[in-house]
Every structure is written in C-alpha cells, then in structure tokens.
Amino acid sequence: MSNAFLQTKNYSMSKVINIKKGLDIKLKGAAEKIISNVKPSSTFAVKPIDFPGVVPKLVARPGDMVKAGTILFFDKGHPEVKFASPVSGEVKAVNRGERRRILEVVVEADGKNEYEDFGAADPGKLDQEQIIRKIQDAGLWPSIRQRPYAVIARSQSEPKAIFISGFNTAPLSPDMDFMVKGNNSAFQTGINALNKLTRGEVHLSLQSDYPADEVFTQASGVTLHYFKGPHPAGNPGVQIHHIDPVNKDEVVWYIQPQEVIMIGRLFEQGVYDAARVIAVTGSEVKKPRYFKVLSGTCIEPYVLDNVNSGALRYISGNVLTGSKINKIGYLGYYDSQVTVLPEGNYYEMFGWIAPGFKKLSVSRSFPSWLTPGREYKVDTNLKGGERPFVVTGEYEKVLPMNIYPMHLLKAILVDDIEKMEQLGIFEVAEEDFALCEFVCPSKIEIQSIIRQGIDLMIKELE
C-alpha cells in the first residue's frame, strides 16, 4: 500500500496535465506588477452572501468594539463556523436586503490594529481536533471549502485530500506568484496545519509554462502537479477532477494560497491577520495595479480617481464569477481582484448582423478569430435575448471535465436528483461552468442553475 502510494506520488510530480478544453479571455486592463500605496480604507465588511448556504446569526451588534479576529457572526446551521472581523474598530452597521436578509456587517477601523490573541502554536504538536478548533475560533474556517457542493468545509467529515491551486487563469486574474511572494514561512506553516487535517495528500497545482515562486516550489509536505492549458485550468474544481476526482460519499477540501498564508500566520503569531494582496483590473481602470489590503476592504480608495468616467460595473472578483458591487462596495471574502468594466446599457442597431470588428466571440462569425492576441474591451451587455437551449456542443468546448454539461443542466432544471448525481453534480461548482455561460448563445444563466442544483442536493442529502 505505502509503496504504491509513493509511486503514484512520484509519478504525478513529473507529469504535466494538459488541459485542452477551455478559453483564455483576453481583456484590456491587466494589473501591472507594482504594489501601489494609497491611504487604506477605513471601513471593512464581512458579507454573509459570499457564503452559499450560510444563515448568519449575529454575535456583534452595531456600536460594539471589536479586534481583528473578534467573531461578528456564525452560521446557524453549523455554529462552529464563525466569521471574524478583519480589523479592529467599531461595528458600524448591519446592512440588510430583502426580507431583512443580512447583506454585510460593516466595521469601521479605529487605526489601532489590535488583534485577538489565539496563541501561537506549532501545528506539528497539535492534534487534528485542536487545529480545527483553532482555525474555527479565529474565524478562518470559512477559507476552507469542500467539494461536493462548493460550500464551507464541514469539519465533521475528514477529506480524502486537500487541494490548493497555485495559479489563476481567469480573465485579468492577478498573478499568484506575485501575491504570495515573501510569505515562505507562513505558507509552510499553513501547509503543515492542513496536512494534519487529512490522512490523504495536500495537492498544490502549478502551471507548467514558467517557474513558480519559491513559496510554492520550496514548500514541503505538498504533492506538486503541473497544469498546462487555458482557463479554467486554474480552477480547483478542474484540478480536483484531473488529480483525484470526487465520487459519491467522498469529500475533498480546497483553499486558496493567500488563505493558507493567513492560517500560517495564525499558528506563527496567534492572530487573525487578514492582510492580502489584490489586483485592481479592467479596461476602465486608469492604472491597473496591485494593492496590499485587508480582507473585506471597501474598494473606494483603490478605484477613486483611478477609473474612467461613464456608467461602470464594479466587480469583486473576475468578470466570469465575481459579484456585482458598487463604487463604495466591499471586497468579497474569497476575492483578490476588483474588476471595473463599462456597463452595456445601450442599444446597438443591427448588432446581430453587423460584422462586429470590435467584438469578442468564440464564434468565427465574428472577425475576432483573425486577431487571437488582441485584448478586448468588453462591456456588460447581454448581447442578445434569453432563449431556450438550441445550439449544442458549445459548452463541451470550454468545460475540461468528463461531464455532459447540457444534460446535467437539464437534470437540474427538472429536479432529477438521481440524474444530477449520476452526471457529476458532486464535482462541480458555479465557477467551473462560468465559461459555458459566457459562450452560451441562448444567454442562459448557467451558473445560477448549477447553484440551484447544488442547493437541492444539499437539501435532499444533508
């Protein structure tokens, strides 16, 4: 057993996994690799809506003084999953939406940078339960997610493996190597802690085109995998599918590198230090750059005076999967990117028959195929009306998984639980289908359908 185990380990270290299906969307406004300094935001927020399935139960009230690491709310269904303030200051507001649903819990920083003390510890000397408890108490548990369902990991069941994607492929996505640079020690400590959470392996996936940062390559206790190919090769879901796919009754966890570093800092320094590097990108950003921020920051200081005029769409995350926020909105929990695009609320005469020289399309009925290297300025226009499924075979070209996307979607639409399970609902997340949604000529909201299917599975099976 152990021998075979080692062999597979060695094998996968040398093999490059070649992703052939997918699409690299080339947009204008990639961030230059410079960390800019601006006066940081004074308000921060944790947004329950970033976490599918979480029903927040407030702990902190407006007016309460909190430190970085003080719990703001927890998940009613899983009380051990707690959400902490990224900064010290005063809880300023609890903003609610329809039916009093909590949208964001806003904290105003007091500039004192005080931290809750959770006590430094060597993860090597703690047992699994202690490590889980420590991460949960510091409010860092939500950074670990699981497949199936793409939700916050359920700490009750041990995962068969943990996956970390060490590179981004989404449009304009920030350079992972650049963001983690210099965090060698914290990353390693984080890996050590994660290794205690599974008896299986901790897989770290890198792209094979150029050497990754030493934070990744020097890390020990991880199994390295190399990927080559277009987006969504950087998605953990795709990597899991190709390395160690999730079958029924199996669970894997995944986490992003910057969150591994935060877990590392927790064990090294005993604090929840939410510092992360983000990229502000998009065609409407005057100077697309990187910034050092705290998780959940208000994006205003980073886009103020830094964007073009006109109606703009502010996105926390990338253009395919990010969430729509406004100019004074807050960065999503898992996001390391802000994208600003022009809104597309205009009419275009005969747009469907015009040659469309400036338009981005995978279809060769537009001339964009003549200029493969060109970067596009794309707005948020839907570019057509919503229609039933008509064209077939388009989704398959951009989904590098052994899954029949159209049939899975149809199974979800008719609530056929058994078919959904058979067709692979356990392996997927919305983000894996984002490109299908992008190319869909019927303009169907595919990511929403996938989440609807996942929600139904959770309801039926948990």
Added chain:
Amino acid sequence: MSSLRRFVDKIKPNFEKGGKFAALQSTFEAFETFLFVPNHVTQKGSHIRDAMDMKRTMIVVVLALVPAILLGMWNTGYQNALAIGLERAVLGNFWFGFLKVFPIIVVSYVVGLGVEFLFAQIRHHEVSEGYLVSGILVPLVVPVDTPLWMVAVATVFAVIIGKEVFGGVGMNILNPALTARAFLFFAYPTFMSGDKVWINGLIKGEGIVDGFSGATALGQAAVNDPQILNTTGDPMTGMDMFLGIIPGSIGETSTLAILIGAAFLIFTGVGSWKIIFSVFAGGTVMGLILNAFGGNALMEIPFWQHLMLGGFAFGAVFMATDPVSAAQTERGRWIYGFLIGILAIIIRVLNPAFPEGVMLAILLMNVFAPLIDHYVIESHIKKRLKRAKISINT
C-alpha cells in the same frame, strides 16, 4: 440611427403592460430586437458575454444557404428554358427563377412568422428566431411548381405540429422544415413526385419541346432506365450532378453550392462537421454495399453519385445538422449522422414507393436521436460509477 431609436422609445410604452397595444408586445419586441440589440445588461453570473446570440446563429445558416438559393433560382430558369426550347442569358434564367421562387419564400416567411408571432403573443414569449432558418429551408426543398397555398398550408402545419405543440423552439423533436416537406409529400403526392413537377411549366405542358423529359435521375433509375439522361436526352454526367444542372427541388440540386454552404457552417462552428461527415460516410458505405450487389439501375448508381443526387447533400448539410432535432452528444452525433446516410440510401434504393429517402431517413433519425443520446449518457454514467468503485477499492 438615433432618430429611429428615439421613435422606437417613443412608441414603446404603448406596447408595454397597460399600454394601448399591450396585446402586441411580443410582436413589438420582435421588431425592436430585430432593429437593435437590446440594452439588457448581465445581472447574475458572468458579467461579460460572448457576442454570439441566437439571431446571429440563425443568420449564419441563412447566409450559408445563399449559394444554394442563387443557383436554385438560376437552375429553375435554365431548366425551364430547356423545356420550352428557349435560349436565355444567365441573368435571364436567374430572373425567371427569381420570379418563380421569390413568391414561395415570401409565403413561407409571412405565414410561418405569422404563426410564430401569434404563438409568442399567446404565450407572452419573445418571438424566437428559429423560423428565420426554417422559413428559407421550406422553399428550397419543394419543387418549383408547388402551389403557393400548399406552401402556406404546409408551413402552418410544420410550425404548429412540428414545433409549437412541443413547446416551441428548442423543444421540437422533428425538424420543422422537413415536417413541412413530409406533409406536402403525403398530402399532395402528385405535386411532390413524378417526372412533371421538377421543372417549371411541365405540369401545364404548354410549349414543351417534343420528347423533353423532366424526370429526375432517381426517378429514371427507379423505373429501371438503363441509362440516366439529362433533360435534353444526353447522358447525365457527374459534373451535371455536382453543379446542379439537373431537375429537382429548388435548392437541393447543386452539390457545389451546398458544399460552399457546408464550408461556411463548419468554419463558423454553427454546423456540426461530425454530423455532415458521418451522413456522407453512411451514404458512401451503403452505396458501396449496394453497388457490390448490383442488379438494377438504382443499385448500380455509383455510390459517389448517390451523394450528389436528390436531396442527399442538402439534407446532410442543412437538415441533419439542426441542433435541436439532432443527437446532442458528440458520440451520438456520429451514430446519428451515419445512420441517416445508411437509411437514406436504403430507402432510396430498396423501397419502390419512395424514389427519395433522405427526408424520411432524417425524420426517422430525429425521432431516434434522443434514444441514441440516452445510451451515450448511460454508458457515460456507467463509466463514472466504475471510476467511483475503483477509487473505493484502492
């Protein structure tokens, strides 16, 4: 442009809920979106979308049909000129054919879109673009002398029975244009077969050159003529068939024009090359088998001529590839196309009742496409289960 937009914006409230013409909302929307790509922006999910939409998909197919339309019009005039022993210039032939074909196209679009608009209105849908393609396919698969009222009746039948009863575009089982053709074939067989219908003017018989025959190649072979002749009495060459200077339905005769359309469909990615290829492959295989047996004129038609005769090429490129009625899985498409090719030639050659088999072969496989997909998906599910078992055992 902006003045037109202002006008549209001005009259728009009349068609919205509570407006004077609210009952015509779908119709208004159809015209508005025809003129302007709407100003809708993405709300959920991906913030940017590919510029391709359903209208453009459909218009690509229509563009791919243009060579077949033009050559069909010219051939209509040319065949008529041969029949009445008249010399006409190329443009003269084209103009003659245009005057014959254009009314059919107009009737098909007006009637078909009329029914579509009506249904969209009743169901408060947007009008779907599907009929942009069906509306041009119907005229191309009927003989030129089909009375216009028949075209109208067949179109109504096809849109309602072929499409709307299943829930509209995307839900239909049969290809609507072929449904129209099948309806005509079974309801008015005398206008759809024989050797008088394929060339304009033959039915009336006025001024026809003595000894002129309007029989198609397949029609001649079906009655076991030893040699297939063209309309002027000379042997029909492979080049005649390829260029389409032969009698037949309006758009189906010219293999060359159809292949140009196929190249365009495949290049733009709108048509599935797998289906097109496998239909031709199936036809070739079946043709070779029948050639090996021989025995009568139909069985001895060389396999490569089979691919150029009748509606074979047209069906393979423009009918079998309809994504809604075809198989939807990649592997299923190979099987689906191949079986169409095989069945088309079998029906054509071995069934004396039907001198042409492509239409029936495609309709039949339309019905079986979901079954093919079902088995492809089942085998996929089995493989996934196997993967799960392997992972548990190790």
